[in-house]
Amino acid sequence: MGTSEDEEGLDILQRRVPAPGPGNAVVVAAACAVTAIAAATFAVAVLTGASVALQGTALAAALAGLALAVRRLAPAVFPHVETAEDRDAPEGSDVPLSDVEPVGRRPLLRRVLVAAGGVVGLALLAPLSALRPPRAEAERGTGWARGTRLVMPTGEPIAADDVPPGGIATVFPSDGVGREIAAVLLVRLSGVAPADPTRLDWMVGDDLVAYSKVCTHAGCPVGLFSERTSTLFCPCHQSSFDAARGATPTFGPPSRPLPQLPLAVDGEGYLIAAGDFGGPVGPAVG
Amino acid sequence: MTPLVGRMLDTLDERVALRRPARHLANKVFPSHWSFLLGEVALFSFMILVATGVFLTMFYRPSTAPVVYTGTSAIYAGRELPEVFASIVRLSHDVDGGLLFRRIHRASSHVFIGACIAHLLRVVLTGAFRRPRELNYLIGLTLLLLAVGSGYSGHNLPYDVLAGTSLRILYTLLLSVPYLGEPLALGAFGGEFPGDIMPRLFVVHVLALPGLIAGLMTVHLLILGRQTHTQLPRTGIDGAQRVVGEPLWPWQAARSTGLALGLGATVALSAALVPWSDVDLHGPFEIAQTTNTAQPDWFLFWVEGVLRIYPPIEFHVAGTVVSGPLVGGVLLPLALVALGYAYPFLERRRHPEPGDHHVAQHPLQIPFRAGAVAGVVVLLVLLTLAGGNDVIARLLGLSTESVLWAFRIAVPLAPPLAAWGAAAHARAQGRRWT
Ligand code: FES
Numbered sequence A: 001m002g003t004s005e006d007e008e009g010l011d012i013l014q015r016r017v018p019a020p021g022p023g024n025a026v027v028v029a030a031a032c033a034v035t036a037i038a039a040a041t042f043a044v045a046v047l048t049g050a051s052v053a054l055q056g057t058a059l060a061a062a063l064a065g066l067a068l069a070v071r072r073l074a075p076a077v078f079p080h081v082e083t084a085e086d087r088d089a090p091e092g093s094d095v096p097l098s099d100v101e102p103v104g105r106r107p108l109l110r111r112v113l114v115a116a117g118g119v120v121g122l123a124l125l126a127p128l129s130a131l132r133p134p135r136a137e138a139e140r141g142t143g144w145a146r147g148t149r150l151v152m153p154t155g156e157p158i159a160a161d162d163v164p165p166g167g168i169a170t171v172f173p174s175d176g177v178g179r180e181i182a183a184v185l186l187v188r189l190s191g192v193a194p195a196d197p198t199r200l201d202w203m204v205g206d207d208l209v210a211y212s213k214v215c216t217h218a219g220c221p222v223g224l225f226s227e228r229t230s231t232l233f234c235p236c237h238q239s240s241f242d243a244a245r246g247a248t249p250t251f252g253p254p255s256r257p258l259p260q261l262p263l264a265v266d267g268e269g270y271l272i273a274a275g276d277f278g279g280p281v282g283p284a285v286g
Numbered sequence B: 001m002t003p004l005v006g007r008m009l010d011t012l013d014e015r016v017a018l019r020r021p022a023r024h025l026a027n028k029v030f031p032s033h034w035s036f037l038l039g040e041v042a043l044f045s046f047m048i049l050v051a052t053g054v055f056l057t058m059f060y061r062p063s064t065a066p067v068v069y070t071g072t073s074a075i076y077a078g079r080e081l082p083e084v085f086a087s088i089v090r091l092s093h094d095v096d097g098g099l100l101f102r103r104i105h106r107a108s109s110h111v112f113i114g115a116c117i118a119h120l121l122r123v124v125l126t127g128a129f130r131r132p133r134e135l136n137y138l139i140g141l142t143l144l145l146l147a148v149g150s151g152y153s154g155h156n157l158p159y160d161v162l163a164g165t166s167l168r169i170l171y172t173l174l175l176s177v178p179y180l181g182e183p184l185a186l187g188a189f190g191g192e193f194p195g196d197i198m199p200r201l202f203v204v205h206v207l208a209l210p211g212l213i214a215g216l217m218t219v220h221l222l223i224l225g226r227q228t229h230t231q232l233p234r235t236g237i238d239g240a241q242r243v244v245g246e247p248l249w250p251w252q253a254a255r256s257t258g259l260a261l262g263l264g265a266t267v268a269l270s271a272a273l274v275p276w277s278d279v280d281l282h283g284p285f286e287i288a289q290t291t292n293t294a295q296p297d298w299f300l301f302w303v304e305g306v307l308r309i310y311p312p313i314e315f316h317v318a319g320t321v322v323s324g325p326l327v328g329g330v331l332l333p334l335a336l337v338a339l340g341y342a343y344p345f346l347e348r349r350r351h352p353e354p355g356d357h358h359v360a361q362h363p364l365q366i367p368f369r370a371g372a373v374a375g376v377v378v379l380l381v382l383l384t385l386a387g388g389n390d391v392i393a394r395l396l397g398l399s400t401e402s403v404l405w406a407f408r409i410a411v412p413l414a415p416p417l418a419a420w421g422a423a424a425h426a427r428a429q430g431r432r433w434t
Helices: A023-047 A052-077 A107-123 A126-131 B003-016 B019-026 B034-057 B083-093 B098-125 B134-156 B161-175 B181-189 B197-227 B248-273 B298-309 B324-350 B367-386 B389-396 B400-429
Strands: A011-016 A080-086 A168-173 A184-188 A208-212 A224-226 A231-234 A239-242 A248-251 A263-265 A271-273 B066-068 B080-082 B242-247 B315-317 B320-322
Touching (some): A023 A052, A052 B098, B019 B248, B034 B248, B083 B098, B098 B134, B098 B367, B134 B197, B134 B324, B161 B181, B161 B324, B298 B324, B298 B367, B320 B324, B324 B367, B389 B400
Antiparallel strands (some): A011 A080, A080 B242, A168 A184, A224 A231, A231 A239, A263 A271, B066 B080, B315 B320
C-alpha cells in the first residue's frame, strides 16, 4: 500500500503543487518588514518605558507579521500533501515486556518488599505535619474576655461617643489588633429601638451594640450598614442582618445571626468587653 | 535548508542518530479540522504563561509584612502596603515591560482555561474519550483541574481585596469539611486566616502546578502520539485502521507556528487594549476594611453561584455540621468532578460497544451523551449566572429576592429537563456521521 517503498515513508493520498500568485512574495516580504520594524519598536518602547498600549501593539504587530509570513511562505515552498497513517495495534500478551526471565519466584519476599516500600511511603507523609500552625496559635479562642478593651485598627481605645448615630466602626481586642476572627463591628442604631433577640443588657446606652464582623455564611467581613433600616450587609453573597434584632439574618444564605459581644464601659470611659461572644463566630466548622 | 544548518544537523545525527526518529515525527499525521487545534491553543497559551511567569516571578515578593512603597504610582506612592501588594504595584508601574507581561500572563490564563474547556467539549461530544483513549481523557480532565487551580491561585497572588475575600472563602470551605475541617484549614493556611498563606500559594502557583501541568501534558502528548488522532468519518477511508491528514512537516508545522504566533499577537494586543487585573482598581487586602467585594474569576463563578443561592439551612448530624459552604462549595464541585472522571465508564455501561473506537461520532449520535452534556452545561451556566444575581436583578429591574428565588427553583429543575430534552431531541433526530 502507499506510494513509497520503505515503511517510514508517507502514504500520500493527494499532492497539490503550490501555485502562489505573483503577489505572494510581496506579502511575505512586507510582513517581514512590518515584523522587523514592530519588533524594534517594541524593544525601544520597553526600554524607554513607553505606554503599555504601544508596547503591546508593537509586540502584537511583530508576532502577527511573523505569523502571516510563515503561513504565506510555507505553501509557496512546499506542496500540500494529504496522507494517511496506520494506527499501531496492540500486540497482545504473548510479546514479552522483557527478555530476561526470572529464575525463582519468591512471592512472599516480593510482598514483604512491597509492604516495606508502602511503609516508607506512609512515613514520608509525616513531615506534612510541619504545615500546621504551632499549638498555642491554634487554640487562642476569639481573644475576647471580660475587661478586654476595644481598640481601633490603629490600636487606640474607643469611647462610646466616638461612634456617631447611625455609624459603625471596626474594632479589635486590645491584644489582637488585625486578628480576623476577633474583628467586631460597633453599631450605633439611630431611630430604631433594639428588640429581641438583641441582649439589651449587653449594649451601652440604648443604641450602641457590638456584633462579630465575620459573616456566619462564608466568613467575609460584614461592613455595610444602612441606618434607615438598621440592616448590616455582607457583600459576598448579598446577605443582610437586622442590627436592631440581634443581627438575625433577614436575606441570603446565612442561617445564624452574627454573635453579639457584651459591652461595658471602664473607669476611664473607654469601651470594654463584658465577656466573650454570645455564640459561635463565623462560618460552620465541620 | 542552508548549508550551515544542514551541516549542523549532520553533525548532530552522527552523534545521536537522529534522522530516523526525526523523520518519523515529521511524517506524523494531523487531521486538518479546526476543532483539533483547540488542544494546541491550550499548549501554546501554557507556553506563554510559563515564559511570562518566569519574568513575573523575578519581581514578586510573597510576604504580607508591611513596607512603604516608594515608586512612581501616584495612588500608592508613600503608602504602607503589604510587601506582596507593593511588589505587584512595582511590577505594574516601575518595571520595564512589567505591566505588559502581567496583562499578557492574565489574558493567556483565560485563554488556557477556555481552550482546555473547549478541547474537553470536542473530545466528549465526538466520543473521542472512548476506548482506547480513556486514559488520555482522564489525564486531560486532570489537566483542566490543574489549570483551574493555577487560575485560582494566580488570581489571588496580588493579595488585593478580591484575593482576600476569595482566600477567606477557601478557608471557610476547608473548615466546613466534616471532622477534618480545622486541621485542613489551619494546615493549608499555616494558622488562623490569613496565616502564612502567601508563600504557600506562591510555591503552589509557580512550582507545583506548572510542574505537574508540564509533566502531565508531556504524557498526554506522548500517548496521543502512540494512539494517533480520531478520524472524522470519510468515504473510502477505514478510520478504524488509519488516520488521514497533513504530515507534521511542513504544512502542519507552518499552521501550528502561525497559530502560536497569532495567539501571541492576540494576547499582546489584548494587553494593549484591556486593563487585565488592574492593580489600581482594587486596593490591598486589609482585614479591618469596611467593604470588600467578592468576585472570583469567570471559571469559578459557578461556585460563587451555589454559595449565593443555597438556602439558609445548617443542621447538625453525627457530631458535625452540614452547612451551605460544605454542600455547595465542597460536595457539589466534588460530585461534578467525580462525574467527569466516571463518565466514560458510565456511558460504556449504558452503551456497551466492545472493541476500540477511532472514528468520531456526531454530537447527537448518542442520546445519553447529548443529555449528559446538556445537563451539566445548563447547570454550570445557570450557577454562573446565579453568581451575578445582584447584577441580573439590577439589569432586569427586579428585586434581588425574586431573582434569588428564580435561581433556587431553576437550578434543581432546569438541568434534568435540559438533559431529558437533549436526549429526546438526539433520539428523534437519529443523526450520525457514518
Ligand atoms: S460570606 Fe457573607 S453572605 Fe456569604
